[in-house]
């Protein structure tokens with residue numbers, strides 16, 4: 001009874017201070033942002049969902065892991081990132097989850113390797129990182145053991161010092177916002193940039209023909225999406241560019257291969273502002289051969 005009374009008194013104090021209504025709103029806004037980033041813009045599920053035959057996500061197993069990547073001469077398996085305490089990340093602290101997503105290391109200090117977009121995620125803004133953690137906390141636990149860790153030969157080159165702080169791109173600068181989406185959140189440029197020898201995207205040659213992705217669809221190269229008029233998308237309309245991103249269809253009507261088309265239904269849910277920012281950024285890329 002005493003405990004209950006104390007709670008009522010504490011609540012009354014909150015209301016008096018005006019924070020009782022402000023707090024839940026701020027929390028749900030952050031969660032909404034995190035869900036939008038995780039489910040739509042960053043599409044964590046494109047890698048972390050459990051997939052059945054024909055690359056169809058298994059119902060009820062969102063983010064439960066198990067997708068095998070056997071590309072570029074290395075093998076990795078996407079871990080279970082649901083809130084299950086034993087087979088997922090339910091036992092990790094918020095800080096440990098944040099360190100995995102942005103700093104690229106696990107609670108035991110082991111580095112996280114590709115294809116987790118470790119380098120790109122180092123640029124996730126502080127508030128968005130908090131939002132992603134808030135969202136991950138709400139992912140229903142699914143028991144599904146995925147034990148294997150990536151054996152990526154260049155791992156040490158990617159593991160940098162912890163990221164101190166990253167500001168958000170200014171609202172009034174669509175190119176900067178589009179760059180943040182394309183480079184950091186949606187990691188478009190990991191695939192769509194010339195590749196350096198150690199298996200990293202070359203930040204000097206963004207938009208150039210990029211990664212070759214192998215799978216049941218064969219081998220397909222991420223195409224030139226710089227502003228080059230012939231080789232790139234310089235002559236495409238905004239509508240055609242968005243057609244590739246949100247419908248998985250090229251300017252000539254050709255259906256794009258799964259690494260691109262598979263994410264299109266998800267990216268179709270991006271806000272119109274974010275879609276416009278993405279186009280503005282792509283148009284700003286200098287022509288690449």
Ligand code: HEC
Nearest residue numbers: 042044047076077078079100106112113114115116149150
């Ligand atoms: C392109 C595929 C891909 C995308 C996109 C991706 N991940 Fe990953 N992620 C992986 C792989 C593969 C690993 C394991 C790498 C290894 O074994 O070193 C991993 C590891 C992790 C881990 C460490 C888990 C553990 O048990 O060690 C966390 C946490 C994580 N990812 C969260 C996320 C979140 C959150 C997002 C979206 C914001 C995301 N990932 C997007 C592929 C991806």
Ligand code: HEC
Nearest residue numbers: 186187188191220221222223225244245250256257259260
């Ligand atoms: C996992 C790697 C990968 C990611 C991430 C990715 N793409 Fe692609 N993209 C591809 C591949 C591969 C193709 C070529 C598919 C084909 O030719 O069938 C492609 C094709 C395209 C095309 C069509 C080009 C043409 O000439 O038809 C555009 C535009 C495009 N991507 C933009 C983007 C944008 C913008 C993002 C981020 C929002 C993105 N891509 C993320 C791999 C990727």
